[in-house]
Amino acid sequence: MNDTVRFDSPCVLEPLRYRALDIDTWQEHVIYLHRDCAVCRAEGFRAQARVQVQVGARRLIATVNVVGSGVLGRAEAALSASASGALEARAGDLVYVTHAPGLESLRWVRAKVYGNELAGAQLDAIMQDVASGSYTGVPIAAFLAACAGGRMTERETIDLTRAMIGTGERLSWNRPVVADKHCVGGLPGNRTSPIVVAVAAAAGLLVPKTSSRAITSPAGTADTMAVLTRVDLDAATLRQVVEQAGASLAWGGALGLSPADDMLIQVERALDLDSDAQLVASILSKKVAAGSTHVLIDVPVGPTAKVREEADLERLRSLLTLAAQALGVRVRIVRTDGTQPVGRGIGPALEARDVLAVLQGAPSAPHDLRERSLMLAGELMEFCGACGAGEGAALAAALLAGGAAWTRFQAICEAQGGLRAPGRALFLRDVPAPRDGVVATIDNRRLARAARLAGAPERQVAGIDLHVRLGDTVRAGQPLLTLHAQASGELAYAGGFLAAHPAIVIGEAG
Amino acid sequence: MNDTVRFDSPCVLEPLRYRALDIDTWQEHVIYLHRDCAVCRAEGFRAQARVQVQVGARRLIATVNVVGSGVLGRAEAALSASASGALEARAGDLVYVTHAPGLESLRWVRAKVYGNELAGAQLDAIMQDVASGSYTGVPIAAFLAACAGGRMTERETIDLTRAMIGTGERLSWNRPVVADKHCVGGLPGNRTSPIVVAVAAAAGLLVPKTSSRAITSPAGTADTMAVLTRVDLDAATLRQVVEQAGASLAWGGALGLSPADDMLIQVERALDLDSDAQLVASILSKKVAAGSTHVLIDVPVGPTAKVREEADLERLRSLLTLAAQALGVRVRIVRTDGTQPVGRGIGPALEARDVLAVLQGAPSAPHDLRERSLMLAGELMEFCGACGAGEGAALAAALLAGGAAWTRFQAICEAQGGLRAPGRALFLRDVPAPRDGVVATIDNRRLARAARLAGAPERQVAGIDLHVRLGDTVRAGQPLLTLHAQASGELAYAGGFLAAHPAIVIGEAG
Structure with a gap:
């Protein structure tokens, strides 16, 4: 043993110097270290070390990604765009690199994988580590899969919601009624929120609405609103907007209301996974953190919607109601038709076009989007006491027809940073009817997937313009839909998918 | 619509030129593209696109990682070390980049997450996509978590095993009896395989043993053997070794026997997760693909071993036996004591030292490692008909004491590329007994974790030298174990962990 060193105190190493390298890994934080740098040799770091x-x-x-001399010097460290942004690193800054602390909360992820029920403190520990960015996608995916498929108890769902709220900021409005509206999603083009918020705000309700970006869909309300105005508001700006316009239509992500959920959503998106417990925790954590008191929840039900059967709806209704009660917020669940998309556009810009048409009372406005929005706005106004029972639908119609809702929508967008017109795609391709007949079924999931393959939601103008509805009579060759894309490769990709997986089935004419 | 382009055929883009960039992301394949390159613009690729x-x-x-002009030109593409190696790319080669084909098999991962039973063809589809590298860690983690906790039926486990075998190569030996030995793991230092194989081969059995590297432990048999000789043999070399020495002690990974399992194991390691179904499929897929007919399986049982209770052992025994029968291979399961580590060394080089001591009959050889190896070798020889029932233990002892096993071990290592001596660590730190007393419990998991934090198995010389066994009387300050590390940071990390999570509990002297 005389050729070895007995060593009893941790050594203090010189920090590295930051060098900008301009590599974008999106949300994944990566540090680039020279394979022979002192910190790699002393600490034993290898590629993929955390x-x-x-x-x-x-x-x-x-x-850690390990690089050679062609990329970095031995005394330098570089960071991915996400990491350098989060650390506000500038060229020449000192960079200290140490072992990541052991993640004790992974024990609880494993316990959940093995089917154990987790205590509130264990879910708190997991969510804190998730929110701090200590988890990679792998343990987050294991946690989500372990919780899906009905494997969370009601108590766990409530504790998960509380744990998510605990990771972020909370807003308060000092008003007895703070109205909110949410759709569980699953129905392409179902962009009622901007219209519902504008109507309800025109009726005098306070509606500080914050929305998410798409999880598994081609657009979330925040994606659609980002076409029309600025949506990444901080808490102070959101408060100004709500004070000025009585409502907002902002992206929740910039507010840090439930940062753990924001991380989970990225992985849910990659897996195209959305479980009851995660859905309830995601909705309620954001609503409670946003200070809402009354939340109307739109649940479309249909064979290819997110909620497929009445039994699923009842399970979700019961879980939402129970969790909301435990968290001190009131919810009203409205079941809507989920057998086909709503409106014509699917994708941020195409949906924004439909929303504007409804608000402006254009003759071309999709009838179904208008009717559904008015119904939901009426329900919300009754739920929040802005009108008597049974009076909501008429009030909503009057506020839309009289222009009050459109005026209010413009005021909201102005307060958020100005109203913009939606752009249009460069590449279009029609998908024609293969035969004469009647539109028998429309597969929401395939349409959503095709719109995503076409580039939505990241490419605002990408998506689908749907020309038919269930029961329509069509002739062979007539366009059923038009694909919109910003890049020819994406158009070909989406077209190839729909050719292999038709989304619209034409049956015999009745 | 007159400012848009109707586009109906996929465009053919110029390929990019490969430029070496020397970035090591370990197993993750990454391509670096300039954010303004034609292929990014035309295909709409963003960071993290597949x-x-x-x-x-x-x-x-x-x-995709997107980079700026400081890193790459617009007409260039770079690859991570793993990708450039797999593609054998050289500077100036043409690189064609297209959208990844849609992964239909993710549907079945989701189905499993939601609790559905998967058919054989669905498991085949998942394993094929896993083996081809089409899955990232995120969907693999979701699949593993969905299968863990007893959520695979017996039929699914058998089908998963078949699916794994279907992704790789198969060996055949044209012999009626091909002996093999496996340990399910969970017990640090339990390195009996090299000894068992040497003894059984000395008795005339054909033992083409292939082993895995560590999953969640500080060393696998392949890690330990890599200290002593070359282990990354291709199929032709393995055949030569077995013909020459009657046995091998090689790493299975280079043979491509169950490449899907190799991918799953990486993620299991990151999650520290090992479920019954994955364990059975992993073991049997490799053994069937390796052409084994008789497999002895060592299952240590103890409160901190992988298998903790008799009920778990019986569940595993039943599943292993059933699956083996369905796959046409014979297994014999041997229950061993899993209450404490075996031997003194924990970590590749320290375990190799113990193995050599036993084979050479050194007085310092750990008694427990010797006895357990002889018992298992005896069982294997009886199981394979190399001796009569009840005669195995005496035969094994004779082959070891007479030097035949040591001679055979040297022959195996010579055939694989030559026998080397184990190295030694640069940094050592003793962990002393906190008080006078008797060793009451030893936590295998904490020891394993500390050895990993010290750098094992990637750093061969890293790990733990254990100085006490259950029941030993110790004095305050006497070293219970010595940490070995190649880097001071790793020594401090492992020491910090053991200070916070003691692995050895000293009780009152009886």
């Missing part, structure tokens, strides 16, 4: 990186007072957990 | 990359006749699925 490390703690500190620049100034900020720190985060990142994955 | 794409198909082709160089010459080889192709794989990779994740």
Whole structure:
């Protein structure tokens, strides 16, 4: 043993110097280290090691990529765009790299995988580590899969919601009634929120609406609103907007209301996975954190919607109601038809076009989007006491027809940073009817997938314009829909998918 | 619509030129593209997009990282070390980048997450996509979590095993009895395989043993053997070794026997997750593919071993026996004591030292490792008919004491590429007994974790040298174990962990 060193105190290493390298890994934090740098040799870091990186007072957990002299010097460290942004690193800054602290909460993820029920403190620990960015996609995916398929108890769902709320900011409005509206999703083009919020705000309700970006769909309300105005508001700006316009239509992500959920949603999106417990925790954590008191929840039910059967609806209704009660917020669940898309456009810009048409009372406005929005606005106004029972539908119709809702919508967009017109795609392709007949079924999931393959929601103008509805009579060759894309490759990709997986089935004429 | 382009055929883009960039992301395939390159603009690729990359006749699925002009030119593409290695890319090669084909098999992963039973063809589809590298860690983690916790039926486990075998190569030996030995793991230092194989081969059995690297432990048999000789043999070399020495002690990974399992194991390791179904499928897929007819399986049982209770053992025994029968291979399960580590060393080089001591009959050889190896070798020889019932233990002892096993072990290592001596760590730290008393419990999991934090198995010389066994009387300050590390940071990390989570509990002297 005389050729070895007995070593009893941790060594203090010189920090590295930050060098900008301009590599975008999207949300994944990566640090690039030279394979022969002192910190790699002393700490034993290899590619894919998880490390703690500190620049100034900020720190985060990142994955190591090991590089050679052609990329970096031995005394340098580079960061992915996400990490350098979060750390506000500038060329020449000192970068301290140490082992990532052991993640004790992974024990509870494993316990859940093995089918155990988790206590509130265990879910708190998992959500805190998720929110701090200490988890990669792999343990998040294991946690989500372990919780899906009805494997969370009601108590766990409530505790998960509380744990998510605990990771973020909370807003309060000092008003007895703060109205909100949410759709569980699953129905392409179902963009009622901007219309419902404008109508309800025109009726005098306070509606500080924050929305998410798409999870598994081609657009979320925040994606659609981002076409029309600025949506990434901080808490102070959101408060100004709500004070000025009585309502907002903002993206929730910039507010940090439930940062753990924001991380989970990224992985749910990659897996195209959405379980009851995660759905309830995601909705209610954001609504409670946003200070809402009355939340109307639209649940479309149909064979290819997110909620497929009445039994699923009742399970979700019961879980939502129970959890809402435990968390001190009131919810009203409205069942809507989920057998086909709503409106014509699917994708941020195409949906924004439909929303504007309804608000402006254009003759071309999709009838179904208009009717559904008015119904939901009426329900919300009755639920919040803005009118008597049974009077909501008429009030909503009057506020829309008289222009009050459109005026209010413009005021909201102005307060958020100005109203813009939606753009249009460069590449279009019609998908024709293969035969004469009647539209028998429309597969929401295939339409959503095709719209995503066409580039939605990241490409605002991408998506689908739907020309038919269930029961329509069509002739062979007549366009059933038009694909919109910003890149020819994406158009070909979406077209190829629909050719292999038709979304619209034409039956015999009755 | 007159400012848009109707577009009906996929466009053919110029390929990019490969430029070596020397970034090591370990197993994750990454392609670096300039954010303004034609292929990004035309195909709409963004950071984290999954794409198909082709160089010459080889192709794989990779994740896009988007870079700026400081890193790459607009007409260039770079690849992570893993991707450039797999594609055999050289500077100037043409790189074709297209959208990754849609992964239909993700539907079946979701179905499993939602609790459905999967058919054989569905498991085949998942394993094929896993083996081809089309899955990232996220869907693999979801699949593993969905299958864990007893959520695979017996039929699914058998079908999963068949699906794994279907992804790889198969060996055949044209012999009626091909002996093999496996340990389910969970017990640090339990490195009996090299000894068992040497003894059984000395008795005339054919033992083409292939082992895995560590999953959640500080060393697998392949890690330990890699200290002593070359273990990454291709199928032709393995055959030569077995013909020459009657046995092998090789790493299975280079043989491509169950490439899907190799991918799953990486994610299991990151999650520290090992479920019954995955365990059975992993073991049997490799053994069937390796052409084994008789497999002895060592299952240590103890409160901190992988198998903790008799009920777990019986469940595993029943599942292993049933699946083996369905797959046409014979298994014998041997229950062993799993209450404490075996031998003294934990970690590749320290375990190799113990193995050599037993084979050479050194007075310092750990008694428990010797006895357990002889028992298992005896069982295997009886199981395979190399001796009569009840005669195995005496035969094994004779082969070891007479030097035949040591001679055979040297022959195996010589055939694989030569026998080397184990190295030694640079940094050592003793962990002393906190008080006078008797060793009451030893936590295998904490020891394993500390050895991993010290750098094992990637750093061969890292790990733990254990100085006490259950029931030993110790004095305060006497070393219970010594941590070995190749880097001071890793030593401090492992020491910090053991200070917070003691692995050895000293009780009152009886």
